[in-house]
Amino acid sequence: MILVYIEVRDGKVKKSSLETLSEGKRRADELGLDTAAVLVGHGLKGLDSGIFPYGASKVYLLENALLSHYSPSGFAAALAVLVQEAGPEIILFSATSMGKDLAPRLAARLGVSLASDCTGTAVVEGKLEVKRPIYAGKAFVTFRLAASPQLVTLRPNVFSLLEPSEAAGETLIKEVVIPEDDVKDVVSEVAREEGAALDVTEAEIVVSGGRGLKGPENFDLLKDLSALLPHSAVGASRSAVDAGWIDHQHQVGQTGKTVSPNLYLAVGLSGAIQHLAGMSSSKYIVAVNKDADAPIFKVADFGVVGDLFQIVPYLKEELKKVLAE
């Protein structure tokens, strides 16, 4: 069985979990395995129906009143109970904030290694192989996991969703018993960042700025562009973040986040090596920069040499026209 952990945020199943399930289903078909999904929490009933269309033939709902809020130690303890019972060969997580926090805890509990933040999977000679970036994407490694179960987290926004099917499956609600002592790191509150609906790692379009913006106020230009573009978020270079122009949450690159959106629009951003590492797996890269020799143009699919302060206002108008069509 391939077991896929499904993350619930604000009472909803995360899209990246469904991407992970879709990829799990593709590999399970090649390996001749079943695909199951697992949710952990309290009051999960009803969330199963949105999961079956993406390839799960079984959905486990692990219920415990202690787990109504996220706790890495508590959630790992609950998952370990199911793993003992169901004996999956492979367990997949999406490498979200929660997945990156929870999967290693479970791995250690099971005594197995973990391949983190993978961007590719394949079945070779009947075995699962996973590929992951190292050095923030300056190199890639391909692994086979020797231990069982094989634990893997998959990078969000990389794997395609299956075409939803009509298939239904079986829902198994389990009251898991976990020692209260195992639950000491419960999230008590979630403080939302104002105006940041979408994280750069989750966005389909990232509008990113660097030193060329010349000051914090000019990030408004990018925020305006982002407001026009659906599923987009504002990114930034390290130098813009270190200058205090925008919060670190937005930083893309080796000391920030690694992103792979459909479109990366780099504005006034030269493309230092540690920045390129964090975004060069984007499907399309487009750059506006006044320096024709900026390294960003070496990776851009389309580049405009010119003054961003003159170009961006026209860009906004042109985008509006196209989006209105």
Add this chain to the structure above:
Amino acid sequence: MNIFVCVKRVPDTESKIRIDHSSNRIIEEGLNFVLSPYDEYAVEEALRIRESEGGKVTVFSVGPDVALATLKKALAMGADEAVLIKDVLPEAYDGLRVAKIFARVFEQKYPEFDLLLFGKQAMGSDNAQVPAMVAELLGLPQVNVVTKLEIEGNSATAHREIEGASEIVTLPLPAVLSAQKGLNEPRYETLKGIMMAKRKEIPVISLADLGFGADELSPQMDLVKMESPPPREAGQVIEVEPEEAARKLVDFLHNEAKVI
């Protein structure tokens, strides 16, 4: 407050990574190695807690002899003690292996601590695994990717960065916490600190001292291949009037890339 910080020696972020395909390893020659940037935030946080709460800061690293330089850097920043756990295996990208070593060190040799700090991930392996694994192996609560930390008596309140928000967790000590950028601004070493670090004796623990058998720490991840990222080819670059440039750019996005 007895504070432990686990650190790693890594190539700096400006490094160009070259691969030796015969051994499936990166070529270390010519690389500049540093204290992993996120670990610097962890060391800084430990020093600040010591300054406000009193106590002692000890840094630990698993690695070859050259990792002593990384520990010296943390000592020069102001840490009180440092310990090297000598491990000559080249980077295996296997977090569990390193977590098992740290967990054994703390169980057997250094069981008394209130806080166990890490960087949120080591630069390079980019696993973000070891803190949570050590927490689990030691049966401790964890908060990873911490951007704000307050200690009050025997408990800590940490803000943890998630997608577009922060999770707030209050947990009892001892606990495992990992530092994210934004937690603080790491200090520079002082000349006095550098001189002190030079003179400081750093005890070295071997894996045999920890009672590990020959096979017990074999990596469980078989490295099949290491490769460079697929090269991106530069596309067209235009230099025309702003209005025309904007029109052509949007035309590319809409008609060629079809991303809007």
